[in-house]
Amino acid sequence: MHHFHQNGRKSGLVIVCLMLIYLVPVVLAGPADRSDKTQRTESTSSGRAITVTNVAELITAVDQANSGGDTTIFVADGLYTLPDMLIITGPDVTISGASGNREAVILEGAGMWGAVTHIFNVSGSGFTVSDMTLRQISQHAIQLQLDVDDVVIRNLHILDTGEQMVKIPYQAGNPASCDNGLMELCLLEYSAGIGPQYYIGGIDGHFAKNWIVRDNVFHSIRSPADDLAEHAIHFWSNSENTLVERNLIINCDRGIGFGLGGQGHIGGIIRNNMIYHDSSEGFADVGIGLETTTGAQVYNNTIYFENSYPNAIEYRFPATTGIYLANNLTNRAIVARDGATGTEQANLTSASSDWFVQINSGDLHLSEARPEVVDQGVSIIGLNNDFDQDIRPQGPGIDLGADEFLSPQTVPALGPVNMFILCAGLAFLIQRALIHRMNIL
């Protein structure tokens, strides 16, 4: 009996180990969930930290942080209606929602036509803001001043601003740029489904260098009258080397822009973004627009319009040169206008709505392995993942558009062998439990 027991234990352990070997990779390889990317900002080990619970404490904490900088302010859950903007002058100031739940910490002004113009007006480099909602102000939720570097904007919900939601400025003739910023995991939108006026936008960056804008959602940045809204994501006025990836842009007048008119952009990458616009016309315009832009790469974006605007991607003007456009999947044209030059490779502009999971919610994942799309792309240096951060390529080649399709063979599933091991392992555990119970009895 004892001898048999030992053998049973050994074989049971082997079975449990096999279960782990088989099942752990199954769990790890599961499709990435965008909601899982939301994470609370870690507090800095150095510097001061303070938690505030009301407006007066917040204002005092900002004043103290500005004196010497290097301070983290945790904002407790609640509604903070500000009497005026918060001015950040110290270096390395961090302001974060304490709970990590961006909907539970709300900083607001007095409405889109009210007297409070900003939530944060920032002249200190190294500013980080995360895990909160910013709303109801008449200009910008976040305004950087000149030469503010190393800013991080993470997991915010920004809505209902009178002008562009995030503003990076420039001054003609001033050589100082705002460098190395990051905006990620944010939701920027108008709760009414349309903006208050046309002079609005998502993130509006002038003379910004090496910014990354990734994994954000932009919704309903649309103009109600007079002229079209600015892009959901726009970098211009000699901005340089911007990386725009894995963003979802729904029902915005313009999606992503590098340059505008003569105020151009240098280099940069726009990849793995999904851009959708419904059938409402309004001031609906281009999905991705490049103007006076040199050397930008635009690849593996999916763009689907139900309105009548004819062009998904435009690059314009003679000063626009060396553009590379590849592997984009659209239902509208990709067009060189007004003398722009570039190289187009493996783009497909005849996508059909039934190729996608659910277009009316902006879900432009592939609904099935379309032969026109799967493995039809070209390899591009630096292209290693997709909209979901799934590894590219799956199968023999890169798929067109923002989504690399996971075929049934590559989707982890419990095949017969795994199922046998799982059942055997469970049987062993039940046996162990019964033996344990008998020993007690």
Ligand SMILES: [Ca+2]
């Ligand atoms: Ca700088």
Ligand SMILES: [Ca+2]
């Ligand atoms: Ca593939």
Ligand SMILES: [Ca+2]
């Ligand atoms: Ca995918």
